[in-house]
Amino acid sequence: MPDNGLSSQTVAQAALSPIEASKRLAAYTAVDHHVKPEHTIIGIGSGMSLQSARKNPGILSRSDYALGSTVPYVVERIVQQGVEANKKRVFIPTGFQSKQLIVEASLNLGDVDEYPSIDVTIDGADEVDSNLNCIKGGGACHLREKVLAEAAKTFIVVADYRKNAELLGTNWAPGVPVEVVPFAYAKVLRQLRDVLGSPNATLRMAIKKAGPVVTDNGNFVIDAPFDQEKMQDPSKILTQIKLLTGVVEVGLFCGLAKAAYFGNQDGTVTVRREDGTTSQVTA
């Protein structure tokens, strides 16, 4: 294997916690099933830099660090397919973090404006419901993530077992991420609270920076939790939020995923597909 930084010290390989092991299992299985030799344009979802992960190995086992900790294993598996398989491929990132991941892995970098038709995009999710609707945007990257999901012929979600839910909002408490232009944030916040029924909607504040989180697109993010009744029909609430002037994108991905791969603690992977079928796969 080439010395691209991934061969000898893969992400905390030796000491993976059960959750980390399940993320890797999901990612590896999804790559094995969906990244084939004929696929040349690949969308890479949000994932933290492998260099950062290696400098701070504990970061991957922090359960609160929901900022793209599964996708690095996708890249790791793709790299394992070898230099020959990857030299003709172009990899499209969903943001700054994902771009770093591609560059550090010595894979060819492209952009979606150059390659608007992607063979397969693989990304993580904050939660997935029984109909493969997803909440995304825990890392505030959901605008580009949705562009890459829609641009792909096949959009695949990878996650650990905690993200596998009947209903969105079961385990993911912060709510639906809503990217909004800064000028409109106060008006959109008020509408989410008073009109759309999310009284606890809040502007997402940065950690280690004073003030709000600013996305890769220069916008703010509001997290809007909705009750179970509203989350029964995510497409409806998606449409209602999207129609608020000033909203750029909503972190509800409805009808986009072809399949979701969930790594389980027992070493199996649950695969749920858009046709409603589910199977357990042993890696």
Ligand SMILES: O=C(CO)[C@H](O)[C@H](O)COP(=O)(O)O
């Ligand atoms: O939507 C996302 C970022 O906007 C991520 O895909 C999501 O947060 C998944 O994180 P992890 O892989 O750590 O579970």
